[in-house]
Structure formats: C-alpha cells, structure tokens
Amino acid sequence: MTMNLFNQFLSPTFLGLPLIAIALMAPCLLYPSPAPWWQSNRWTTLQNWFIGSFIKQTLSPINTKGHSWALLLATLMVFLITLNTLGLLPYTFTPTTQLSLNMAFAVPLWLATVIMGFRNSPTHALGHLLPEGTPTPLVPILIIIESISLLIRPLALGVRLTANLTAGHLLIQLVSSAAFSLLLSQTTAASLAVGLLLLLTILEIAVAMIQAYVFVLLLSLYLQENV
Amino acid sequence: MAGHDAGSQHQFTGMAKYFNSYTITGRRNYVLATYASLAAIFLFFKLKPKKQPAVTEK
Numbered sequence: 513m514t515m516n517l518f519n520q521f522l523s524p525t526f527l528g529l530p531l532i533a534i535a536l537m538a539p540c541l542l543y544p545s546p547a548p549w550w551q552s553n554r555w556t557t558l559q560n561w562f563i564g565s566f567i568k569q570t571l572s573p574i575n576t577k578g579h580s581w582a583l584l585l586a587t588l589m590v591f592l593i594t595l596n597t598l599g600l601l602p603y604t605f606t607p608t609t610q611l612s613l614n615m616a617f618a619v620p621l622w623l624a625t626v627i628m629g630f631r632n633s634p635t636h637a638l639g640h641l642l643p644e645g646t647p648t649p650l651v652p653i654l655i656i657i658e659s660i661s662l663l664i665r666p667l668a669l670g671v672r673l674t675a676n677l678t679a680g681h682l683l684i685q686l687v688s689s690a691a692f693s694l695l696l697s698q699t700t701a702a703s704l705a706v707g708l709l710l711l712l713t714i715l716e717i718a719v720a721m722i723q724a725y726v727f728v729l730l731l732s733l734y735l736q737e738n739v
Numbered sequence: 740m741a742g743h744d745a746g747s748q749h750q751f752t753g754m755a756k757y758f759n760s761y762t763i764t765g766r767r768n769y770v771l772a773t774y775a776s777l778a779a780i781f782l783f784f785k786l787k788p789k790k791q792p793a794v795t796e797k
Contacts, residue, residue, distance in 0.1 A: 634767075635763055635764060635767045636763060638766075638767040638770045638771065639763040639764070639766035639767040639770065640766075641766075641770045642760055642766040642769050642770055643760075644760060644761060644766070645760055645761065646760040647760075648760070651760060651769050651773070652773050652776075655769065655770050655773045655774075656773070656777075
C-alpha cells in the first residue's frame with residue numbers, strides 16, 4: 513500500500529530514457545509566440561498582459577540594476593505555474609515534485625543574488641548579517657543565526673515547493689482512493705469523500721499557482737536585498 | 740530599504756568607532772571579526788597536536 517502511494521512521484525522512464533525531459537518541454541509548447549504584426553490575437557494579448565502585470569508588480573520595489581532579471585523572473589513564473597497546474601490533470605507527472613529540480617532552480621538563483629550583493633557592495637552585504645541596534649553581548653550569536661538563515665534560504669525555497677506539491681498530490685490520491693473503495697459499500701461516505709475531493713482539487717489549483725508565485729516573489733526579495 | 744543608517748547622529752570614539760551595531764561599517768567589522776574568530780577556533784582545534792598515549796615498557 514505504501515509503495516502505491518509514492519509510485520506517482522517516481523521519475524518516469526521509457527526504455528531507459530527519462531520522460532521528465534519531455535514533461536519539462538510541455539510549457540514551451542503550450543504558449544503562443546509573439547506575432548510579428550501590430551495587433552496579436554486574444555491569447556497572445558492575454559499572455560502579454562499577464563506577463564506585463566506580473567513584471568510590473570514584481571520589479572517595482574527593485575531598483576534599475578535588478579531590472580535585468582525581468583526576463584528570468586517572468587519565465588520562471590510562467591514555467592512553474594504551468595508545470596504545477598498541468599500536474600493536476602489525471603495521469604500526468606509533475607516535475608516540481610522532484611526535490612532535485614526545485615533545488616536546481618533555487619540554489620543557482622539564490623547564489624546569483626548573493627554573489628551580486630557581495631560584488632556590488634560587499635560592505636552592505638556583510639553589514640546586513642547583523643541587525644541594526646543589536647546589544648553587544650548578542651552580536652556573535654546573532655551573526656551566526658543570520659548567517660545560518662542566509663544559508664538555509666535555498667533549501668527552504670526548494671523544499672517548500674516540493675513539499676506543498678507532493679503533499680497535495682498525495683492527499684488527492686488518498687481521498688480519491690477512499691472515495692473509490694467506499695463507492696459501492698458506503699455510498700454516503702463515498703459522496704462525502706467526493707465532495708472533499710472537489711474542494712481539495714480547488715485548493716490544489718490555488719496552491720499550485722500560489723507556490724509558483726511565492727517562489728518567484730522570494731527570489732525577487734533576495735534580489736532586492738542585494739541590488 | 741528600512742534600517743539604512745547614515746551614522747551621522749552617532750559619535751563613536753575608540754573601539755566603538757570601528758565596532759558598533761549602528762553604522763554599516765561597524766556592523767561589517769563585527770561580522771568579519773566574528774567570522775575570523777570562528778575560523779581561528781576551527782584552525783586551532785584542527786592543527787592542535789593530538790596527545791599520544793605514553794608507551795610503557797613491559
């Protein structure tokens with residue numbers, strides 16, 4: 513029984529070839545490319561509006577130096593939101609349930625913000641490791657605590673996304689298994705389970721979008737601190 | 740950003756001029772001193788010669 517629950521998270525392979533590569537290409541195939549003419553169609557206009565609003569909101573607190581991250585943050589947001597929501601379809605694989613993928617996003621991007629901060633203004637980057645106005649006896653311990661909190665950021669970023677999506681998929685499988693097994697014997701309990709499953713699915717759609725947004729928002733905050 | 744301090748309202752003398760938690764350079768120096776102390780403690784224990792038990796003749 514335990515093996516069945518986690519089988520959905522095994523990275524799929526076909527004849528030894530990893531299918532995760534195809535799963536990762538899915539978002540690229542779904543979105544229209546910008547057209548060469550003045551007025552695009554409705555889908556492209558909607559896409560452009562979404563990306564424009566998102567970038568405007570994300571980059572407004574960041575100064576001009578950080579605006580070169582606009583393309584990266586917009587791409588990351590669209591990519592994550594698409595992977596997360598596509599994974600809610602039946603019989604699909606969600607690449608963002610893999611910790612390796614999420615850490616591969618989190619660690620290089622976080623490290624890039626830290627290196628940028630140390631390169632542009634090392635004094636400010638180091639000075640922010642000690643909160644202003646700290647009493648002298650607390651200084652060493654607080655520096656250690658702040659350093660640990662800095663180093664734990666990429667881990668938190670990756671694990672947050674992985675854990676939220678994995679937990680959601682697991683819950684959906686558990687509740688749907690319960691509903692299916694109770695369908696013939698206890699119809700009332702099964703109908704309650706189906707109702708719960710419906711609410712859970714709505715919640716998971718929201719979580720899928722929110723977690724993608726939180727990932728990119730936190731990255732933009734780390735960028736804001738270092739630029 | 741909140742907490743940005745020009746440090747002009749604080750008049751520090753002596754060691755406090757270089758090590759304080761109000762100016763950005765003071766905070767930086769505190770951080771560097773803490774990291775240097777931790778590195779020194781680590782190196783001390785790493786390079787300390789290990790005591791060998793005395794060999795007694797039978």
